[in-house]
Amino acid sequence: MARIGVFICHCGENISATVDCGKVAETIGKLKHVAYSTEYKYMCSDPGQTLIKEAIKEHKLTGVVVAACSPRMHEPTFRKACAEGGLNPFLCEMANLREHCSWVHEKNDLTTEKAIDIVRIQVEKVKLNSALQPIRVPVTKTAMVIGGGIAGIQSALDIANTGHKVIMIERSPSIGGHMSQLSETFPTLDCSQCILTPRMVEVAQHPNITLYTYAEVESVEGFIGNFKVKIRKKAKSLDEKTCTGCGLCTTKCPQKKIPNEFEQGMGMRPAIYIPFPQAVPNRPVIDREHCTYYIKGKCKICEIVCPTKAIRFDQPDEILELEIGAIVVATGFDIKHADFFPEYGYGKYKDIIDGLQFERLASASGPTTGAILRPSDGQVPKNIVFIACAGSRDPAKGIAYCSKICCMYTAKHAMLYKHKVHEGKAYVFYMDIRSGGKNYDEFVRRAIEEDHVNYIRGRVSTVFERDGKLIVKGVDTLLGAQPVEIVADMVVLATAGVANSGAEDLAQKLHVSYDAHKFFAEAHPKLKPIETNTAGIFLAGACQNPKDIPDSVSQASGAAVKVAGLFSQNELTREPLVAVVNRTAPPMYSTCVGCFMCQSVCPYQAIEREDFKNREGKIVKTVAKINEGLCQGCGTCVALCRSKSIDLYGYSNNQVYAEVVALLNEY
Amino acid sequence: MSDFEPKVVAFVCNWCTYAGADLTGTSRIKYASNVRIIRFPCTGRIDFMLLLKAFANGADGIIVSGCHPNDCHYTSGNFHAKRRWIMFKELMDFMGIDMNRITFSWVSAAEGAKWADVVNTTVTRIRELGPYVSYKELVNKSVEEEVKNE
């Protein structure tokens, strides 16, 4: 006989403000098989949990329903509390009164009625729960870090330093990411490459790190501790062991007119190229899309000049299959290409550039070796306008969120300009200055007060060319919404930070969620900002949302700790919510008729064949069998099985049926 | 029928729509309270018979919702579900069962506002259609038939 205990949480006032918790507890208390029903202000607090533990013992409960917040929030908390109270944790269910009821409805009888129904469904369900034992699985103690920017580098080094193996993959020919493109970094103005390149070298030389550049994730299967990852090593068209990185080929390549990605298109590169002088690994790759040999079938000059005969034109892509225990996603961000704002004229005029292009202009290693020169004619701009929030915080046309880093880098850009062009005038159009962070606001004040950058609070409506000058039309809202017109020589747009190209595709391969802007989604915005919804996959850096360097590095170290924590165990326990083929009804064992349609729907190859033999050893029947190590519990096979021979723990046919029937009928 | 409160049952997957509905909550977006959510691991798990059982037990409307194509936590459960719903819908239409009473949707974990919208439009539509009288009559008639047979 089931004895269910029901615990209604007020969640402070989050639930009780709109739901009459007392009435819910009272009504539920009268239901058949409910042995105990109570309410409490904070069920998740220590006294709340104690309440549950004691009730389990006192009322000999065979099942528990905690009616509180979303199970996605606190299911593990309450299952643990039940286990501590002596009840199998899988005999505990949660009723979602907060996210699905109190927060979305007004205070009235209908809302309380709905709350009662939500709890009733779970009472009916939990009656049919089975006591389950967690599944134990081994852990492969190798981590994979996807992305070789500063976040990936930090994460890989931190994991490797705990003694575990790390595979780092990077899709471009060198690690370094956006940080390697930056000139100086705020708020200290130290040179980006000076602090980054030693880390890059450390990655390449670390005995625990295997680096694959020019490589991408092909597919990911498996689960926490046991991922099977295929990566595609794109052909670099040269033998990396033979190549010495002398670079002779890159100087002799006749194809020299390819926009240089590292220079944000502000310089050119050959078809065989090393992306930048400090690249790691410092070996060239052939860009087959632009290489004359691959286009026209003739050339091979690089092969001729190569002193070590390292060029391999027929090198194929290589697929590597790796066993991985945990994954850190650190694929970074991109900037929103400014041409989506036609009124700002980007793409129409050469002297309107974006923030990353300005970084290259200001960089000592950039196309102008650090001189601020107009791209159109190489002249020093006398008047320069920086437009912050070009696309950010603009739900009507751009994106609604704040890109976070632009206020700071715009201040830095204006400052760098003033340091290099003393007589020049710098204007910044801004909405608000968001400079929270250690020494950040002081930095912006310095730009304004010491370097005399003109900050104008207001938006720019349009930028257009007239008689060779750029006319910037905006408004100064601090001067009573006065229209402002500035005749500029150059305009820099602080374009919004957006998800990197291919992020959606990668998220789908990894089976992790992503938000409406294609940024990878954390498991919880506050309490699990590093985890994803898929166990064993963690986030670091700007692939989650635009972040500056200190934030990216902190999160990367956090992700490394998560991985190291995972690798500190030899075995993991996994929720046993898996499918099972029935094995009753002897003598034929199982009602499964062996059509194996379940096999073709299973995404995890978790369905195997099981033969039953008679005494003579002849196969009398073949039925489906679930490999519970592989099964992830989606239940697609369950709904498909015509003879209802497969069921799913946690969402059994009996349970879901009972939920529907109970919900719609009188109680 | 101004006091008619439709009963709407929602069959949703855990990873997208359930999480999306959580987001509706955390965003405090209000919607009609007529809906009751039943959680499944995946739309692929949702047996079409459960939809029939919902009508048989008095539901006036149904929402079936899961991850957008390509977003399935289990890779392909929603694709299988999609084919299943295509067949189911065609069969129901052929039998004259009112498919205007079932909303099929993809609501991702990021679409809290869409979930509210799906619920509201479904409830508004069901309100206009009224209680599912013809199905309820069929069920009641069948209970009588049984009594007669006994």
Next chain:
Amino acid sequence: MKFGIYPGCSLTGSARDYNESVFALAEAFDLEFAQIPDWNCCGATAAHNLNKELSLALPARILALAEQNGLDEIIVPCAACYSRLVVTQNELKKNPELKNRIREVLEMDYHGTSKILNVIEWIDKYIIPKLDEKIVKPFNYKVACYYGCLLVRPDKVLNYDRAEDPQTMDIVMSKIGADPIYYPYKTECCGAGFSVSRTDIVSKLSGKIIEDAEHRGADAIIVACPMCHSNLDMRRSDINKYWKTEYKIPVVFVTQAIGLAIGLSSEKVGLKRHFVEVKIS
């Protein structure tokens, strides 16, 4: 092919030139118009500043009349009327309760099924496909296409062209042989409804629009809105007085330009009615 046409107040008044050119084009391309019978004011600038229900009911009545008369497509040459009609249709589509309320107000059935076309959309759909064969006198002029504010806004509702840098009129003009110049003032404010009450503001704003077009060497400003036209053309003497200038650049409706290109006379397309002399023919 028969369309409904909603003339609004201007096409039979201050913008008779526009009206004549629209009808002349239709005739030349075998397109027929049926004026929506018993049409009323669209509410213009006034209604939506005073009373929301009124501002929706007025356009809704026009649309309901179109539905009653089986007019599936309505062309609305005036950009202001067009904006009111489209906004109303969209609001009522989004909000069924409001739709029912407006039905009550009107005591008429309203479904919102009619397709509303502005003049450029209409040209795009029905004129462009047959245009090439009819061109006898390519419009070989440098033109500044001036869209104003209402033709492409609100862009979320219209979803028709880029609000800040629209292109459709430029494309139409290049099809008749014109050379559309780069023109950053194409959506700047002309002063709009201040046409009557604050001519000084109109003079200031419209003056800048004209100045930039002349500065960039345009031979004509092309418009598709009666309000824009009256501010840039009818108020020209005020503008010149305000800026102490002698701007002579003519302001031509897009329909007039096409009419000239297919060989219609300047009388036929209403050019004689302009305040600023149009030396183009």
Next chain:
Amino acid sequence: MNSLITRAKELLENKSVQVVIGYEAGPTSVARPAFITDPAKAGTLIYDERCVQNLAVYLTKPEVKHLGKMAIVATLPVMRSIMMLISEQQIFADSIVVLGISADGSLLDIADVKVMQGYIEKSDLGNPEKYKELLAELNKLSPEERFAFWQKELSKCIKCYACRQACPMCYCTRCTVEVNQPQWIPVQSNTHGNMEWHILRAMHLAGRCISCGECGRACPVGIPCHLLTMHLVDQVHNYFNVYAGTSEKMSSVLSTFEPNDKESFII
């Protein structure tokens, strides 16, 4: 049908098969299934217009399988059933000899599955003409009329499950109707429960029905239940451009998918 008798006799005599499944004349004017194990009795086999039953249903019955290797008289629907049964791993291609019968009633030389597949692919695979008309008529009705039609028809159902027994694709050793945890389909016969049963049956045959019409023929009270599965045959073809039972390797429509499957009702 001398060639059929000769071939059957030959197969039994040289012990290529232990049983030939075919038709023989019954005591009334109806043809009935025959299970010939003795070469001497091969002469009783017939094939004419009376022989309409889909014999493939016997291929999965234990009491027939028990007799040994089988030969089967197979018209187009039987051949398509065999294809389905092979693809669903219920029978093995090499354990069956197909005595194919063409549309005009002559014996075909079906040496192996490939030949059979070739023959099937050349044939008309849509629903038979006489049913197409009925389907079209039903589709012309309003939803309310269709609901009334099916209620009236299904009120007659006595839940004898002859439709299931006659169907070669309903080979499950346990059917959903026999599950009582939970009781998906009520045991008793009533219009609503009957409707649930027929929906369940049609859904289970979606993408698997080969349009033989046997279920409707078997129904003792004359419910046109084959129209339900045949409607889905049309829809499967319409949406996914396939017909069931055309290859030994195909997987069923509901156990596979294409990422770009088109539908217009999911918002």
